[in-house]
Amino acid sequence: MAELEKGPGRLLLDYVRPHRGTLVLGGVLGLIGSAAGLAMPLLAKFAVDAFGDDRSMAGPLIGLTVAVLVGAVVAAGGTYLMERTGEGIVLGARRRLVDRMLRLRVADVDRLKPGDLLSRVTGDTTLLRSVLTNGIVDSISAVFMLIGAIVMMAVMDGVLLLVTLLVVVVIGGMTALIMPKIQRAQHQAQEAVGEMGAVLDRALQAYRTVKASGAEDREVEVVGNAAVKARDRGLQVAGWTSLAGVSTWMAVQIAFLCVLAVGGARVASGTLEVSALIAFLLYLFYLVAPIGQLVEGAVQLQNGLAALKRIREIEDLPAEPSATARPAGGPPVGVRFEDVVFRYGDDRQPVHDGVTFDVPPGGLTALVGPSGAGKSTVFALLERFYEHQEGVITVGGRDIRDWELADLRAALGYVEQDAPVLAGTLRENLVFAAPDATEEEVRAALTRTRLDDLVGRLPEGLDTAVGHRGIMLSGGERQRVAIARALLRRPRLLLLDEATSQLDAVNELRLREVIAEVAAETTVLVIAHRLSTVTNADRIVVMEAGGVRAVGTHDELVGQDDLYRELAATQFLAR
Numbered sequence: 001m002a003e004l005e006k007g008p009g010r011l012l013l014d015y016v017r018p019h020r021g022t023l024v025l026g027g028v029l030g031l032i033g034s035a036a037g038l039a040m041p042l043l044a045k046f047a048v049d050a051f052g053d054d055r056s057m058a059g060p061l062i063g064l065t066v067a068v069l070v071g072a073v074v075a076a077g078g079t080y081l082m083e084r085t086g087e088g089i090v091l092g093a094r095r096r097l098v099d100r101m102l103r104l105r106v107a108d109v110d111r112l113k114p115g116d117l118l119s120r121v122t123g124d125t126t127l128l129r130s131v132l133t134n135g136i137v138d139s140i141s142a143v144f145m146l147i148g149a150i151v152m153m154a155v156m157d158g159v160l161l162l163v164t165l166l167v168v169v170v171i172g173g174m175t176a177l178i179m180p181k182i183q184r185a186q187h188q189a190q191e192a193v194g195e196m197g198a199v200l201d202r203a204l205q206a207y208r209t210v211k212a213s214g215a216e217d218r219e220v221e222v223v224g225n226a227a228v229k230a231r232d233r234g235l236q237v238a239g240w241t242s243l244a245g246v247s248t249w250m251a252v253q254i255a256f257l258c259v260l261a262v263g264g265a266r267v268a269s270g271t272l273e274v275s276a277l278i279a280f281l282l283y284l285f286y287l288v289a290p291i292g293q294l295v296e297g298a299v300q301l302q303n304g305l306a307a308l309k310r311i312r313e314i315e316d317l318p319a320e321p322s323a324t325a326r327p328a329g330g331p332p333v334g335v336r337f338e339d340v341v342f343r344y345g346d347d348r349q350p351v352h353d354g355v356t357f358d359v360p361p362g363g364l365t366a367l368v369g370p371s372g373a374g375k376s377t378v379f380a381l382l383e384r385f386y387e388h389q390e391g392v393i394t395v396g397g398r399d400i401r402d403w404e405l406a407d408l409r410a411a412l413g414y415v416e417q418d419a420p421v422l423a424g425t426l427r428e429n430l431v432f433a434a435p436d437a438t439e440e441e442v443r444a445a446l447t448r449t450r451l452d453d454l455v456g457r458l459p460e461g462l463d464t465a466v467g468h469r470g471i472m473l474s475g476g477e478r479q480r481v482a483i484a485r486a487l488l489r490r491p492r493l494l495l496l497d498e499a500t501s502q503l504d505a506v507n508e509l510r511l512r513e514v515i516a517e518v519a520a521e522t523t524v525l526v527i528a529h530r531l532s533t534v535t536n537a538d539r540i541v542v543m544e545a546g547g548v549r550a551v552g553t554h555d556e557l558v559g560q561d562d563l564y565r566e567l568a569a570t571q572f573l574a575r
Contacts, residue, residue: 019085029078086129093125103319106385115197124307131304139297142290149283156280157272163262164255171251175244182240183302189233190310196226241299252288321405332523333396333492335359340391351377353546364519366526366534369543375527379495413491417498419482421470427462429481434488445484450510476507496526531571
């Protein structure tokens with residue numbers, strides 16, 4: 001937790017530290033290039049003096065040429081190193097942020113918007129690159145350039161230097177007042193971009209629904225309004241940034257007029273040489289670059305701090321410990337809920353209010369009941385996606401909070417209600433939770449879930465791409481892929497949430513046979529609305545309104561529980 005207490009400056013340095021060697025080298029090359037640039041006005045003075053004294057100008061001109069070439073080559077090398085380092089910083093920041101995102105608690109991710117999260121990984125990290133390269137390194141280089149120019153100007157004429165510094169300091173102070181406004185505007189702009197991404201992601205995730213509903217125009221308008229808001233926020237940033245940038249030009253121009261007036265008077269009085277005034281004016285215009293870099297660096301710093309705030313919002317969220325996929329195996333485990341109370345928020349009604357039931361090791365146990373009874377929440381609590389507020393949950397006789405999270409999830413196989421399939425090949429989806437599964441184990445899981453016929457029809461077999469969210473598969477095929485994926489993990493407790501909801505009657509019958517086979521080897525806990533899939537369950541738990549109202553077999557519950565009898569009757573499983 002100590003890292004979370006660091007200030008923005010120290011957090012920025014955390015990103016720089018792994019690249020400090022390259023940054024130093026790039027900075028040194030930049031300084032050498034700047035030194036070559038600093039030599040040019042002085043060499044120009046020597047050229048003017050040589051011309052005035054009828055001496056050869058070859059030496060000063062050769063010096064100017066060498067300074068230009070050396071400065072250009074060295075500065076180019078420094079710029080390349082800075083850009084390369086910037087890309088490395090972005091890579092590190094993105095890896096760090098993605099690692100954090102994928103370890104966040106489910107409860108926190110449920111509050112966030114996918115499009116906004118993507119914006120933080122792509123857009124905000126890119127801004128971070130700007131502040132860590134242009135913002136910091138270029139600013140340091142600009143400081144040395146500025147100091148060098150001021151020293152050379154002091155050598156030329158101290159009075160003109162004081163005039164110049166007075167103008168620069170006054171306008172620089174005014175510019176400093178703008179910087180916090182840039183940071184605030186940039187933060188709002190990034191939030192607006194993230195919101196636009198979230199709105200677009202909503203439409204893309206429900207793309208077919210949008211088409212079927214004829215809602216394209218409405219969604220275009222919604223996303224367009226979000227884009228307009230992002231544009232308006234961006235214009236605020238552009239306005240403040242332009243105001244800061246024009247201050248550099250203004251400072252130099254006003255200083256030029258003042259120096260020209262004072263310097264002209266000193267030349268007229270004979271206290272200053274014309275060549276010295278020319279060299280001083282050249283140094284004055286040379287100040288444009290370092291002052292501009294400092295202003296740009298300050299702007300980039302404000303942009304980077306705004307991005308860093310959004311990155312820190314994710315990094316400051318509590319993360320789960322690593323739960324790398326590992327083989328489970330071992331005897332089946334039982335489950336016990338005892339007076340469990342759970343709500344999704346302090347201001348929400350309890351989803352579970354004193355839930356108590358037992359699932360013995362081995363065999364098939366079913367959870368049934370009307371929608372909203374809290375059945376899926378049982379699985380969420382078992383996987384520790386959420387933490388219950390009261391009561392005790394045990395798995396295998398151990399309090400669920402005493403399990404290491406990786407060991408607990410390795411012992412569970414979970415098939416979600418919507419049976420998600422990831423973009424990639426069929427094989428990649430099957431071994432997603434068991435990457436070390438052998439070919440024989442994969443083939444056995446395919447046979448068990450009746451997917452071998454599907455593999456035979458696919459053009460590249462197991463190596464066929466299934467498309468985004470498994471779009472190339474039917475709903476039933478996606479469900480069976482999810483079940484096969486869970487079986488390959490060899491779970492000690494298999495959780496099936498509406499596993500047959502998208503299966504036809506023939507495949508449902510086959511899957512019931514599969515569940516019965518698996519239940520002979522491990523503990524199977526099933527959530528079912530279609531009671532036909534669980535009439536042969538060893539135990540059925542009837543839930544209603546966040547509690548357990550009855551437990552028994554199908555025949556017992558038909559005779560004893562009114563709610564279960566009603567559910568069975570509506571599905572022609574009881575009279």
